[in-house]
Amino acid sequence: LIARYFAPLAAGAPGAMALTDDACVLTFDGREDLVLTADALVGDVHFLSSDPPDRIGRKLLRVNLSDLAGKGARPVGYLMTLALNESVDEPWIAAFCDGLASDQAQFGVTLLGGDTVLTPGPLSLSVTALGVAEKGAALRRKGAAPGDRILATGSIGDGHLGLCALRGDFPDLAAGHRRHLVDRYQLPEPRVAFGAALGRARLGQAGMDISDGLLGDLAHICAASSCGAVVEAHRLPVSPAASEILALEPDRLPELMTCGDDYELLFAVSPAKVTRVQALASESGTQISDIGHFVAGRGVSVIDRVGAPIDVAIGGFTHF
Amino acid sequence: LIARYFAPLAAGAPGAMALTDDACVLTFDGREDLVLTADALVGDVHFLSSDPPDRIGRKLLRVNLSDLAGKGARPVGYLMTLALNESVDEPWIAAFCDGLASDQAQFGVTLLGGDTVLTPGPLSLSVTALGVAEKGAALRRKGAAPGDRILATGSIGDGHLGLCALRGDFPDLAAGHRRHLVDRYQLPEPRVAFGAALGRARLGQAGMDISDGLLGDLAHICAASSCGAVVEAHRLPVSPAASEILALEPDRLPELMTCGDDYELLFAVSPAKVTRVQALASESGTQISDIGHFVAGRGVSVIDRVGAPIDVAIGGFTHF
Numbered sequence: 001l002i003a004r005y006f007a008p009l010a011a012g013a014p015g016a017m018a019l020t021d022d023a024c025v026l027t028f029d030g031r032e033d034l035v036l037t038a039d040a041l042v043g044d045v046h047f048l049s050s051d052p053p054d055r056i057g058r059k060l061l062r063v064n065l066s067d068l069a070g071k072g073a074r075p076v077g078y079l080m081t082l083a084l085n086e087s088v089d090e091p092w093i094a095a096f097c098d099g100l101a102s103d104q105a106q107f108g109v110t111l112l113g114g115d116t117v118l119t120p121g122p123l124s125l126s127v128t129a130l131g132v133a134e135k136g137a138a139l140r141r142k143g144a145a146p147g148d149r150i151l152a153t154g155s156i157g158d159g160h161l162g163l164c165a166l167r168g169d170f171p172d173l174a175a176g177h178r179r180h181l182v183d184r185y186q187l188p189e190p191r192v193a194f195g196a197a198l199g200r201a202r203l204g205q206a207g208m209d210i211s212d213g214l215l216g217d218l219a220h221i222c223a224a225s226s227c228g229a230v231v232e233a234h235r236l237p238v239s240p241a242a243s244e245i246l247a248l249e250p251d252r253l254p255e256l257m258t259c260g261d262d263y264e265l266l267f268a269v270s271p272a273k274v275t276r277v278q279a280l281a282s283e284s285g286t287q288i289s290d291i292g293h294f295v296a297g298r299g300v301s302v303i304d305r306v307g308a309p310i311d312v313a314i315g316g317f318t319h320f
Numbered sequence: 321l322i323a324r325y326f327a328p329l330a331a332g333a334p335g336a337m338a339l340t341d342d343a344c345v346l347t348f349d350g351r352e353d354l355v356l357t358a359d360a361l362v363g364d365v366h367f368l369s370s371d372p373p374d375r376i377g378r379k380l381l382r383v384n385l386s387d388l389a390g391k392g393a394r395p396v397g398y399l400m401t402l403a404l405n406e407s408v409d410e411p412w413i414a415a416f417c418d419g420l421a422s423d424q425a426q427f428g429v430t431l432l433g434g435d436t437v438l439t440p441g442p443l444s445l446s447v448t449a450l451g452v453a454e455k456g457a458a459l460r461r462k463g464a465a466p467g468d469r470i471l472a473t474g475s476i477g478d479g480h481l482g483l484c485a486l487r488g489d490f491p492d493l494a495a496g497h498r499r500h501l502v503d504r505y506q507l508p509e510p511r512v513a514f515g516a517a518l519g520r521a522r523l524g525q526a527g528m529d530i531s532d533g534l535l536g537d538l539a540h541i542c543a544a545s546s547c548g549a550v551v552e553a554h555r556l557p558v559s560p561a562a563s564e565i566l567a568l569e570p571d572r573l574p575e576l577m578t579c580g581d582d583y584e585l586l587f588a589v590s591p592a593k594v595t596r597v598q599a600l601a602s603e604s605g606t607q608i609s610d611i612g613h614f615v616a617g618r619g620v621s622v623i624d625r626v627g628a629p630i631d632v633a634i635g636g637f638t639h640f
Contacts, residue, residue, distance in 0.1 A: 015353075017460065020544060022528050023357035023391045023451075025458045030350035033335075036432060037343035038448060040401035042439045071343045081360035081401075081446040112356060119362045121441015126401040128358060128448035131343075138345045140337065208342050224340060 001090075002116070005097040012110035013077055024079075024112040032132040035073035039064050043122035047186070048166065053092045054099030055186040056125070061103050063211065064129035066190035066263040070209030072139040072199020073131030075192060077112040081126045083119035107192050137199045139207035141224035144268035146296040148205050150229060151277065151288050153191045154264040155239040156214050157256025158184035170245060177241035184239075188263030194286040195265055203277050207267030213258040215312060217266055219300045225268070228297040231257070234305040237289040254312040257302070268294060321410075322436070325417040332430035333397055344399075344432040352452040355393035359383050363442035367506070368486065373412045374419030375506045376445070381423050383531065384449035386510035386583040390529030392459040392519020393451030395512060397432040401446045403439035427512050457519045459527035461544035464588035466616040468525050470549060471597065471608050473511045474584040475559040476534050477576025478504035490565060497561035504559075508583035514606040515585055523597050527587030533578040535632060537586055539620050545588070548617040551577070554625040557609040574632040577622070588614060 002019055010016035015025040028034065041060050043049045051059075061078065068075045104110060112130070162185025164170065165178050173181075190209070198204050206225055210217045215231065222229050233253065238246065246252060269277050274290065281288040302310045322339055330336035335345040348354065361380050363369045371379075381398065388395045404413075424430060432450070482505025484490065485498050493501075510529070518524050526545055530537045535551065542549050553573065558566065566572060589597050594610065601608040622630045 021391075021461050022387045023355050023393070023458070025391075025453070026354040026356065027455070028348055028350060028354060030348060034346040034348060034354070035343050036346065036399060036450075038399040038401050038433055038446075039435045040403055040437050040444075040446065042403050042437055042441075042444075044440070045438060067342045071341075071345075073343070079356060079358040079448050081358050081448075083360055083362050083444045113358055115359045115446075117360050117362055118365060119442060119444060120364070121362075121444065122439060124360075124362075124403045124439060124441065124444035126358075126360065126435075126446040128399050128401075130356075133345070135347070138343070141341050142337075 001093065005093050006111065009097060009100055009104060009111035013112055016112045019113065031135065033135055033138055035068055035071050035131040035133055035138050036128065037064055037067040038126065038128040039067065040124065040126040042124050049087065049123065051186055053095040057096040057099035058103045058187055060125050060127055061100060062188050062190045063263060064127045065107055065192050066188060066209040066211065068129055068131035069191045069195025070139065070207055070265050071133065072137060072195055072204060072207060073133040074196040075107060075109045075129060075131045077110040078127050078129040079112050080114040082116045083124040084116060085119050085121065085123060133199050137202050139199060139204050139267065141206055141208055141221050143206035144221050144225035144227055144294045145205060146227050146294050148268040148270055148294045149274055149290050150218065150231065150292045150294065151269050152237060152264055152266050152291050153194060153286050153288050154189065155237045155242065156262055156264065157242050157259065158239050159188060159261025159263065160255060160259035161242055161245060163261065173244060177244050180239060180241045185261055188261065190263055191265045191286055193284040194281055197280050197284060198267065198277065201280055203269060203273050203280065205268040205270060207265060210262040210264045210266050212260045214262065214266065215257045215300050221266065221268065222298065222300060228295045229292060229300045230295055231292040231300065231302045233302050233310055235289060235291045237287065257312060321413065325413050326431065329417060329420055329424060329431035333432055336432045339433065351455065353455055353458055355388055355391050355451040355453055355458050356448065357384055357387040358446065358448040359387065360444065360446040362444050369407065369443065371506055373415040377416040377419035378423045378507055380445050380447055381420060382508050382510045383583060384447045385427055385512050386508060386529040386531065388449055388451035389511045389515025390459065390527055390585050391453065392457060392515055392524060392527060393453040394516040395427060395429045395449060395451045397430045398447050398449040399432050400434040402436045403444035404436060405439050405441065405443060453519050457522050459519060459524050459587065461526055461528055461541050463526035464541050464545035464547055464614045465525060466547050466614050468588040468590055468614045469594055469610050470538065470551065470612045470614065471589050472557065472584055472586050472611050473514060473606050473608050474509065475557045475562065476582055476584065477562050477579065478559050479508060479581025479583065480575060480579035481562055481565060483581065493564060497564050500559060500561045505581055508581065510583055511585045511606055513604040514601055517600050517604060518587065521600055523589060523593050523600065525588040525590060527585060530582040530584045530586050532580045534582065534586065535577045535620050541588065542618065542620060548615045549612060549620045550615055551612040551620065551622045553622050553630055555609060555611045557607065577632060
């Protein structure tokens with residue numbers, strides 16, 4: 001199983017020794033910092049067991065690549081542990097690895113090692129991703145200052161709406177819009193190229209990826225940076241699919257800002273550098289939006305087009 | 321939970337930012353190779369859910385440290401993902417982290433990051449461990465040559481016998497011996513200091529840790545090194561507890577050599593270097609035994625005191 005399906009994923013890294021050894025050996029020059037992150041996904045908690053296996057593999061990898069992108073790091077490779085159960089047969093493994101192979105090619109990473117075990121429970125999948133950043137260039141949650149603009153990539157809320165759609169919401173939604181939202185839930189788009197470029201250019205003050213809801217993650221940056229933030233709701237980037245839903249159910253707006261599965265980047269930029277960041281974003285074909293600014297004080301508030309506060313409960317995000 | 325129990329485990333690594341960020345940032349000089357390994361443990365597959373939580377934490381860490389030791393690497397730190405279920409309460413977490421803290425101090429490693437999620441299934445725990453070795457000094461499975469001696473640390477078979485004892489075997493075993501075997505199952509002793517010293521001294525030709533049974537893992541070294549091996553059964557290092565069992569049930573000898581959970585080191589040494597390796601072992605207080613030698617050809621055979629072959633089926637090792 002390892003030789004047939006997993007070893008080909010490690011072909012790009014000589015130090016992984018085709019997964020025939022017990023560890024991989026990597027050489028780094030001393031000019032870059034190593035950036036490491038780990039995320040776990042559990043079947044029917046973080047993805048649906050019925051999701052296509054190639055998408056499960058890609059989501060597992062992508063949520064980790066998104067973390068590295070949020071830190072301004074360039075991804076290098078990953079280690080993976082899989083606790084698989086009896087529902088997993090060889091075609092499932094083949095499709096799972098096909099998905100990983102496709103993403104490895106797209107994002108320039110290689111499997112470096114791992115472990116496969118059996119579980120009587122749901123699938124339990126874990127990835128540790130490795131990236132590099134020039135010395136001192138990695139973005140942190142800390143570093144935003146009052147006056148900095150709040151920038152976000154892509155569109156917000158699609159992943160959450162995709163999960164709602166899979167659970168039966170929005171029966172009348174246009175088929176193309178439904179597909180878009182489900183795609184966004186099953187297959188987040190980590191902003192790998194833009195994240196690495198932002199790190200390299202040292203244009204961000206602070207940053208992270210949005211995985212637990214825009215406002216909750218913004219609150220994390222505020223807490224680490226000892227400041228507050230104001231989000232202008234009308235500047236929130238929403239997809240045409242999300243717009244169709246909001247037109248019928250405007251009360252869903254807070255949900256879009258507080259639910260998870262966005263895997264977009266959120267970062268702080270000094271006003272003087274916003275134009276350069278926008279240029280960087282267009283180089284990698286990444287949409288970015290200026291959604292507000294950091295302020296002195298603490299906490300996150302949301303205002304509407306005329307500056308009136310919108311009440312949004314920023315609770316903890318709970319997976320289904 | 322993170323701030324209270326996990327952040328203190330990361331205090332030794334400034335780049336882990338007290339686990340308040342999404343990734344850790346590490347600086348390495350370019351003189352060392354990075355060695356990475358990942359292992360997962362599932363409740364009631366690789367450990368018993370009723371095991372003391374501090375021992376579960378320590379075993380999770382130790383099986384990974386053992387992999388690094390088998391590669392001749394010095395451990396630096398680890399990332400950990402925990403899929404926990406409803407059976408886990410705060411005292412459980414506290415004890416689990418106490419165990420990790422104790423082992424961190426003993427083995428000189430630090431928690432670098434991770435993820436904690438909920439699962440409706442059994443505990444599913446994963447660690448990625450990082451170590452360093454001088455450039456090119458990491459041991460591999462490949463490199464053993466005919467004539468090299470086969471050396472093993474510690475004693476073989478205790479972990480397996482400890483599991484048997486927990487399941488009700490050996491009702492008449494002396495209490496001290498029973499405790500020794502159960503300890504060896506629940507709390508393997510990774511040969512961290514000796515493994516790192518062996519790597520630094522570049523005295524090994526090939527090496528790995530024994531986690532899936534002595535003979536099976538020796539077969540891995542043989543396959544990677546394109547040679548065979550002869551093990552002299554009477555040279556097998558067995559503990560006094562295992563000796564008591566073997567005296568009553570001599571047919572258990574093959575089991576000791578084929579079952580898992582040893583977490584000892586197995587390595588190939590040129591005959592001319594054996595004395596220096598023995599000196600290195602006594603410096604770290606590590607028992608080592610010369611149990612046979614590598615030969616031309618392929619496969620692993622076992623002989624008795626007079627050179628007669630002993631038939632041992634080297635099957636795959638299956639966890640209960």
